[in-house]
Amino acid sequence: MADSRHHAAVAAPAATHVVVKDVAKGYPGVRALAPIAFSVQPGERLALAGPSGSGKTTLLYLLAGLLQPDAGQLCIDGRDLAEMRPGRELARLVGMVHQQYDLVSSLPVLHNVLAGRLGQWSLAGSALSLIWPRERHLAEEALARLGIADKASQRTSRLSGGEQQRVAIARLMLQSPRIILADEPVSSLDPALAEEMMRLLVDLVEGSGKTLIASLHSPYLIKKYCTRVIGLRQGEMQFDLPAADLTEAVLDRLYDLDRRRPENGAIRQE
Amino acid sequence: MDWGGSLIHSGGGGAARTFFLALFPPDLSPEFLRISLAATWPTLAYAVAGMTVAVLIGLPLGILASGTVISVPRLRWPVALASRFSLGGMRAIHELVWAVLFVAAFGLSPLVAVLALGIPYGGILGRIYSELLHDVPPEPLRALRTAGASPVRQLLYGRIPLALPDMVGYTFYRFECAIRSAAIMSFVGIQGLGYQLQLSLNDLLFRQVWTLLLFMLVLVVLVDQWSSLVRRKLAS
Ligand SMILES: Nc1ncnc2c1ncn2[C@@H]1O[C@H](COP(=O)(O)OP(=O)(O)OP(=O)(O)O)[C@@H](O)[C@H]1O
């Protein structure tokens, strides 16, 4: 029943678009996000830039349904995020790659990849799959596409950083959400792996009308892989530009304003 | 204060010397080895059965007590508190006291030993399980959550796999303790190494005592070896 309703939504014209309506979020004693508003069209690849503490993670967690806004509204496909059921429904719309990929290191790779299906499987099916893996072919196809088909039965903690990154991507491929969020997906990677990660993420969304929203600091990567960039500073939107228009000067201003210069003795009092 | 007379009574020195001299050699006659083996069996069996009961009690209650699986907030904490409270009650009472109570209720039977071990050990295991399950790193769980996994699925795919090596390690450690506890169940008249030990001590057959202690030692060492084998397998 819930399923047929959902299929109707999927069959509708590719109207996945994200509307952030005057969303604010604070933590005790901290204003993490001033009311900000923007919308994202299907197929856009949006970069979030900004210094540490500017609210990038907070914004992504709000979009992922991991946090609830204090004020304002987040809508996807015209529907309020707060009204969606967290598992099944939301997981089809929004998925996330985390900074350290956040795999369950003690499980075999296969189960980490199949975890992308947990939103769709029944509880009994999820439990049994740990013994008799379900939809194994999906996981194997994804791993093969990423070039690590031979790692399926390995313990995840044994994999290199680059391989783990692909396992996280494979999990996302099985989840197949229409909006992909990525929180600093390249921050701990060497330049080659960083480019590979961006390539994989862009491959996931390109041509399928899916949307990517990623926090990124490198102007080079933003220009190369994104279509649009929003600059955040202390929870406020500083600029919203096509990625092609991003200049070093704009980015320097975004980060410089908050830079702490020890030589000036201007280490801010917290 | 004058401790002298009361701590070491006059004949004590002589008895101690006899005891230590009599340690060597232990009684390794086939006949007594057979008796020792026969006494080892119930001790091991009670320990294994008791630990099985303990895991069956500790795992479900530990999961509920961790407050991580019930998604309805109104239910979560009452259930967690009730589980914690019952686990606390089970381990507040020593296994020998449980044994005395059960002997009074059911008379001497193997079931008494198993329950008397299983209940307090279940209380201990449940407490530790709940803490281990609660304290796994949050990042992998958050990732499972954004993949659409409910709290129970997060338990199956995140919390349990992440906590399992520690849970197994601690269970084996408790298994060693259970062997010792099973042995001293003889104080309420239950068969096993402890019972045989008491008989030999009463008859001042110290060489037999030494043999029985050796059996105890071997048992604990074997469990320890088994434990490291299992943990190595889990870690690979
Ligand atoms: N759980 C929390 N409790 C309290 N304050 C928080 C919490 N999470 C974030 N904050 C605060 O909210 C503000 C925004 O944090 P956020 O993590 O969104 O920034 P960010 O842009 O992701 O920074 P970074 O680049 O360092 O990851 C910061 O001032 C931070 O200290």
Ligand SMILES: [Mg+2]
């Ligand atoms: Mg952040």
